[in-house]
Amino acid sequence: MRRAEDATPPATPPLSSPDAVIQAICKGIGSGRYVPGQRLVEADLTRELGVSRGPVREALKRLAAERIITLTRHKGAYIRSLSREEVRDLLQNIEVLLGLAARLAAQRIDQADHRQRFEEVFDELLAHRRRGLSFAYLEQRDRFYGVMIDIGGNRELPGMLPATMVQLLRQQFQSYDQFTNPPRRFREYQVMGEAILAGNPKRAERCTRLHIRSSRLAIQSLPDAAFYGNGG
Structure with missing residues (x-):
């Protein structure tokens, strides 16, 4: 049996792809990279973040649920403006x-x-x-x-x-x-x-x-x- 002091502490798990996309968008809002009213284009996000469209779409759905973006079927995704x-x-x-x-x-x-x-x-x-x-x-x-x-x-x-x-x-x-x-x-x-x-x-x-x-x-x-x- 391994002693407690010999045990290697667990590594911090890497972010999932949708989480990484969410983090990048939220950081972009903080830095001014993304501003209220700005459209988020899926193709641009996949290219810039090096992920496929699936994680990007999942991230956008989650951000819409958190009221960070507006997501509509015909207009796409936009950074929200607050009322x-x-x-x-x-x-x-x-x-x-x-x-x-x-x-x-x-x-x-x-x-x-x-x-x-x-x-x-x-x-x-x-x-x-x-x-x-x-x-x-x-x-x-x-x-x-x-x-x-x-x-x-x-x-x-x-x-x-x-x-x-x-x-x-x-x-x-x-x-x-x-x-x-x-x-x-x-x-x-x-x-x-x-x-x-x-x-x-x-x-x-x-x-x-x-x-x-x-x-x-x-x-x-x-x-x-x-x-x-x-x-x-």
Whole structure:
């Protein structure tokens, strides 16, 4: 009988072909490779990803079930545009979840290396105030929220946040000044981060919820044309 210490840990199973296609499309949405209203052509996906049409079709069906794309018999597959009601519901949920994450992070900021980790991502995020909005800024913002959630210690929160839907929302509205509004955004990041570093859970939650709420209200003020693209 083999001893436990001699056992080789099981290798991480490779992604199935449909899972690999789904992952590639979701990453493409995050990077701006795919945007709301854009058509997804099966032949292009098979060539770019090196898979057959079967896995591509399975992936598209699953993404349609998750409301990431619109899939119709005659028009094909399109990256979805979110409706006004979907944006409202999505951001109301995110407001509550990220508010909780900020509260937990403030409560645990002085445990282990939490303060150092958070200060690093917070300072780097604020540095983009001088550099302007870019893909690097979006990546740093995701790291900021990721560390905030991680140090909060709630292991269920990451799975509850609809990451790909959030990326869809960002891509759909990033050209509107009412949504991006860099001065407002960085002011709000600063008060959020300072509240967490001060170990003030109530203020951290309130500031974070107000930040998400202000984004929701800004989007809700946009004209109807902002909510319906070719894939809406």
